[in-house]
Amino acid sequence: MQPHVRPVPGQFYLLRASETLDPLLRRPFSILMWDDTHLEFLIRLKGRGTHLLRNMRVGDRIDVLGPLGNGYPDPLKDETPILVAGGVGIASVFPLLHAGTRLFYGAMNSAELYLLDDIKKLTGNIFICTDDGSKGFKGNAVERLIESLDDLAVAKPTIYACGPEGMIAALLKFLSERGIPGYISFEERMACGIGACLGCVIKTVQGYKRVCKEGPVFNVREIVC
Amino acid sequence: MQPHVRPVPGQFYLLRASETLDPLLRRPFSILMWDDTHLEFLIRLKGRGTHLLRNMRVGDRIDVLGPLGNGYPDPLKDETPILVAGGVGIASVFPLLHAGTRLFYGAMNSAELYLLDDIKKLTGNIFICTDDGSKGFKGNAVERLIESLDDLAVAKPTIYACGPEGMIAALLKFLSERGIPGYISFEERMACGIGACLGCVIKTVQGYKRVCKEGPVFNVREIVC
Amino acid sequence: MNLSVNIGKLGLKNPVMTASGTFGYGEEYAEFVDLASLGAIVVKGLSLLPREGNPPPRIVETPAGMLNAIGLQNIGVESFIEEKLPFLRQFNVPVIANFFGDSVDEYVAAAERLSDVQGIDGLEMNISCPNKQAGWLVFGTDPEVTSEVVSAVRKVTGLPLIVKLSPNVTDIALMARVAEDAGADAVSLINTLSGMAIDIKTRRPKLANITGGLSGPAIKPIGIRMVWDVFRAVNIPIIGSGGIMDGDDAIEYMLAGAAAVAVGTANFVSPTATVDVLSGIKDYMTTNGIKDISSIKGGLIWEREDL
Amino acid sequence: MNLSVNIGKLGLKNPVMTASGTFGYGEEYAEFVDLASLGAIVVKGLSLLPREGNPPPRIVETPAGMLNAIGLQNIGVESFIEEKLPFLRQFNVPVIANFFGDSVDEYVAAAERLSDVQGIDGLEMNISCPNKQAGWLVFGTDPEVTSEVVSAVRKVTGLPLIVKLSPNVTDIALMARVAEDAGADAVSLINTLSGMAIDIKTRRPKLANITGGLSGPAIKPIGIRMVWDVFRAVNIPIIGSGGIMDGDDAIEYMLAGAAAVAVGTANFVSPTATVDVLSGIKDYMTTNGIKDISSIKGGLIWEREDL
Numbered sequence A, B: 001m002q003p004h005v006r007p008v009p010g011q012f013y014l015l016r017a018s019e020t021l022d023p024l025l026r027r028p029f030s031i032l033m034w035d036d037t038h039l040e041f042l043i044r045l046k047g048r049g050t051h052l053l054r055n056m057r058v059g060d061r062i063d064v065l066g067p068l069g070n071g072y073p074d075p076l077k078d079e080t081p082i083l084v085a086g087g088v089g090i091a092s093v094f095p096l097l098h099a100g101t102r103l104f105y106g107a108m109n110s111a112e113l114y115l116l117d118d119i120k121k122l123t124g125n126i127f128i129c130t131d132d133g134s135k136g137f138k139g140n141a142v143e144r145l146i147e148s149l150d151d152l153a154v155a156k157p158t159i160y161a162c163g164p165e166g167m168i169a170a171l172l173k174f175l176s177e178r179g180i181p182g183y184i185s186f187e188e189r190m191a192c193g194i195g196a197c198l199g200c201v202i203k204t205v206q207g208y209k210r211v212c213k214e215g216p217v218f219n220v221r222e223i224v225c
Numbered sequence C, D: 001m002n003l004s005v006n007i008g009k010l011g012l013k014n015p016v017m018t019a020s021g022t023f024g025y026g027e028e029y030a031e032f033v034d035l036a037s038l039g040a041i042v043v044k045g046l047s048l049l050p051r052e053g054n055p056p057p058r059i060v061e062t063p064a065g066m067l068n069a070i071g072l073q074n075i076g077v078e079s080f081i082e083e084k085l086p087f088l089r090q091f092n093v094p095v096i097a098n099f100f101g102d103s104v105d106e107y108v109a110a111a112e113r114l115s116d117v118q119g120i121d122g123l124e125m126n127i128s129c130p131n132k133q134a135g136w137l138v139f140g141t142d143p144e145v146t147s148e149v150v151s152a153v154r155k156v157t158g159l160p161l162i163v164k165l166s167p168n169v170t171d172i173a174l175m176a177r178v179a180e181d182a183g184a185d186a187v188s189l190i191n192t193l194s195g196m197a198i199d200i201k202t203r204r205p206k207l208a209n210i211t212g213g214l215s216g217p218a219i220k221p222i223g224i225r226m227v228w229d230v231f232r233a234v235n236i237p238i239i240g241s242g243g244i245m246d247g248d249d250a251i252e253y254m255l256a257g258a259a260a261v262a263v264g265t266a267n268f269v270s271p272t273a274t275v276d277v278l279s280g281i282k283d284y285m286t287t288n289g290i291k292d293i294s295s296i297k298g299g300l301i302w303e304r305e306d307l
């Protein structure tokens, strides 16, 4: 592999495993880890595209486009970043983990909690939750955040989050009620990934914005639910 | 693999390697060799379907439909079968080879002559030809047949042939001029392979007939050029 | 689980039919499929007299689809009745005769003859073929001609009459209304889209007939849209087709408004496609707690003011 | 090797154009493609005033294709001229402004304004959009309305005028003749086919707009057929599009009658698709000893009496 443009946390790549005309479009995935010659992704099997990726073998060629999108902004000096992830959304915030970073991580059940060992190597401040209680707190990551945030007593908490729709909706509600700043990585169907097709928009206070170009990370203040 | 219906020489199978919707249709291939648990094919790389077949690896699932079509009829008691093959057409007549069978086998060049070692194990009566003279007689298999047939002085020669269009046309002309009987395996685009779509017809004296059902082997007397 | 549906007065035990021209006369698939398990068998399009069809090549694969220019080759109404129908009558499955003509008179004569025999349970008129009297015009693209030919056939048959619409039109809903007004008991759509492919090496058309009909998964989005357009325009049942490969595709057509579905090109990809579609439909019903398949017809949830 | 072609009085250095709406305003692809190497850049469809477009989801993948319902989101003619055109003018490449309106007046006003500035080399009218005055009717499906709107635009512009035809019609050749008679210098086809997809779990349309436009390889056979139909019907040049993924596809369109080609959905699959198509065309010319690309236009070899 050739040396590549280094991504920043929260950016994503478009991958294509298919060599035929079906499936046709590339699939977007957040960058998980990287070094000079490797890119690593965490991919949850969903439909045809991810299954084709799963069936690839060492030595197969994959078509990679990226890094794309904006990535997470750095927290201001006096802010304390708090990460919130749901399921495979951990991939997006994982590169933000540093020694001691606080992470609220939830999933439907323990089988959908990924990378726990890698996470634990980086930080002990993890709040694990599962909907079915099979691991950690029984409930979702946002409920846990709401319960714990005041107790944590951190200075200027700033949320960095990625997860499924329901979690994001609850999070947005909480952050806006409490006036807490935050950055959330959004998902939308994509074709081009480079801002040309206008396929991937979400509603913001300034009208539709492209998840692949102005996003995937948006300031919570921009978002219109 | 489950025990399968045993094919007869000249029959074919429809194979499908693709698991996606493109390419969509199965591809027809003559049966080359078989036993209780194996089927063997000789496949020349042509377009997308054959390239997908090539990329398969041991353990991959392949979708197999067959045996299909009629296959070659047995020669009559007093007839002497003579096989004529062009390039990959050898696959079709290969199962007819017995000790001593006469085979005229031609190709563009020596690289497109297949299975020579296997053939030689079965018979010494081989007449090899290449268009470029890189192996054997310089010229095509039909020219060679025309030149040699009388010298062979066989009783009631009956031709069994499979090969490219040009070769088949020359062969049909020669056989009809000389009134020699013969059976030729034809190729036509196929969809269903089982006689339902009427996609694979060729012109015969009794109107269009289906290569997949009434063929692929036709009596030379039936064919309208 | 109730899988039965009605196409006019014709009751089917389940909504999975075969698409004309892709299932031969039924017998070709008998070794792969229990014919009695199907909702109905629609046979290859028949004309009054036998037809030779087009010269080969008749088939080309295209991206996620195929073009065909069979040219309506068939053995003719009489041979069908004598040679093919007795086989089909052995099975407990409705037989629908797809038919066509080059003139209104030919349509009428074929319909009359087919209505005259035991063992044919319904007629499907294919109006996607050229009208000899009107030159290149096709019966299924000019509303007036469509109305004339459907009305004429309606007069001579008491069998359930399905009109199979051409998708090569500006306004499919209009064509469906015309068929309904002319007496059709149901409409069937979509037939193939007119298409073409060229061999760039030889510079010749890949089909001897130059153009052909596009079918297969490639056209499914167009079929779904047209069924939905027609569903909002007529009161008679719709038989949906176009790229149905599995049970999920069939459900998609039914949510758009189809009462039943026809499986076409999928039979070529897998000879058990029809029964696989049926078991996929059952799986969906089980998973989603659906007791009666008819309850999902037109069940698309949507809100838009401008439609 | 001569790759240059003419679209009316507009000379292109090669026949590879971008398809409107798939190449943004050009700048999005500047890091992947040397814009000056293209035949022409056709920008995203512009309206007099900016448009918000449809709510998401706007995109669905389909077998060998995709549906889009962007809803003609664009920054409007004025912002285009101020913010986007200066960037494009840096490159030695013709810029074609694709535009549309909800009424004849809006078409005329947009065309007038776009004809008024330096740096726009041609206009492409998209007539596949709904006509507010005529309810659901689309400018591109009723010959009388098409004639009216094209004539009106022709009167106010001296720029080469390309009319982009809708494929959702019974007779595309008729629509092309209407455009030619109304003063078009060229026609461009095909735009997307109207299609739809349903999520069977939620029973909702996969696109917020319910229906969308089908593009990509799936529709290529329809595009080729329509270009061939139009080629035999008009004398003005044709810009072919619909599923062009590589040089071979482009050659296929040119053999059917296209003078130039537009690359659309392929840009999403590979951002270098346009230049890859161009080099594929060159390879074909080399392999086949073709000196002048124009010599293959309409070079399909065919014989049939009934057409």
Ligand SMILES: Cc1cc2nc3c(=O)[nH]c(=O)nc-3n(C[C@H](O)[C@H](O)[C@H](O)COP(=O)(O)OP(=O)(O)OC[C@H]3O[C@@H](n4cnc5c(N)ncnc54)[C@H](O)[C@@H]3O)c2cc1C
Residues within 6 Å of the ligand: A012, A025, A026, A027, A028, A029, A030, A031, A041, A042, A043, A044, A045, A046, A047, A048, A049, A050, A051, A088, A091, A092, A186, A187, A188, A189, A190, A216, D060, D061
């Ligand atoms: C910016 C971004 C980052 C992402 N990062 C990750 C990640 O790190 N790991 C991971 O497992 N998944 C990630 N996803 C989701 C991932 O893109 C989808 O799961 C994947 O595209 C599904 O493809 P499929 O063919 O398996 O599923 P199918 O459902 O068959 O896909 C059909 C179509 O829908 C699109 N699609 C389906 N689900 C989504 C979705 N959630 N978001 C956007 N498009 C979708 C596909 O791209 C495809 O075009 C991310 C999505 C976005 C937008």
Ligand SMILES: Cc1cc2nc3c(=O)[nH]c(=O)nc-3n(C[C@H](O)[C@H](O)[C@H](O)COP(=O)(O)OP(=O)(O)OC[C@H]3O[C@@H](n4cnc5c(N)ncnc54)[C@H](O)[C@@H]3O)c2cc1C
Residues within 6 Å of the ligand: B012, B025, B026, B027, B028, B029, B030, B031, B041, B042, B043, B044, B045, B046, B047, B048, B049, B050, B051, B088, B091, B092, B186, B187, B188, B189, B190, B216, C060, C061
């Ligand atoms: C009865 C029969 C037996 C055959 N036996 C053999 C064999 O033993 N070994 C072998 O290498 N080839 C054989 N062929 C030819 C083989 O089917 C084609 O080479 C193959 O289908 C090409 O597929 P592709 O996707 O690689 O090529 P593409 O050109 O991409 O195929 C496009 C389409 O055209 C069809 N097609 C292309 N060439 C042919 C052809 N010659 N005949 C029929 N359809 C064609 C394909 O099936 C496909 O539908 C046989 C063909 C027939 C009809």
Ligand SMILES: Cc1cc2nc3c(=O)[nH]c(=O)nc-3n(C[C@H](O)[C@H](O)[C@H](O)COP(=O)(O)O)c2cc1C
Residues within 6 Å of the ligand: B197, B199, C019, C020, C021, C022, C044, C045, C046, C068, C070, C072, C098, C125, C126, C164, C190, C191, C192, C214, C215, C216, C217, C219, C241, C242, C243, C244, C262, C263, C264, C265, C266
């Ligand atoms: C090879 C072939 C032959 C067909 N013959 C007929 C026919 O005789 N009469 C008819 O009404 N439709 C005919 N059709 C159209 C199909 O019945 C069906 O409407 C169409 O193919 C779309 O469905 P599909 O995409 O599932 O194939 C034919 C289609 C194919 C592919």
Ligand SMILES: Cc1cc2nc3c(=O)[nH]c(=O)nc-3n(C[C@H](O)[C@H](O)[C@H](O)COP(=O)(O)O)c2cc1C
Residues within 6 Å of the ligand: A197, A199, D019, D020, D021, D022, D044, D045, D046, D068, D070, D072, D098, D125, D126, D164, D190, D191, D192, D214, D215, D216, D217, D219, D241, D242, D243, D244, D262, D263, D264, D265, D266
């Ligand atoms: C996302 C998208 C947006 C499009 N926007 C426009 C547009 O604004 N104006 C227009 O005339 N055509 C538009 N089109 C149609 C394309 O220009 C092209 O005609 C069509 O997609 C067929 O070509 P393809 O199959 O190569 O994509 C759009 C197509 C797509 C996929």
Ligand code: FES
Residues within 6 Å of the ligand: A189, A190, A191, A192, A193, A194, A195, A196, A197, A198, A199, A200, A201, A210, A211, A212, A213
């Ligand atoms: S995916 Fe095309 S603009 Fe975002």
Ligand code: FES
Residues within 6 Å of the ligand: B189, B190, B191, B192, B193, B194, B195, B196, B197, B198, B199, B200, B201, B210, B211, B212, B213
């Ligand atoms: S391939 Fe269908 S009839 Fe032969």
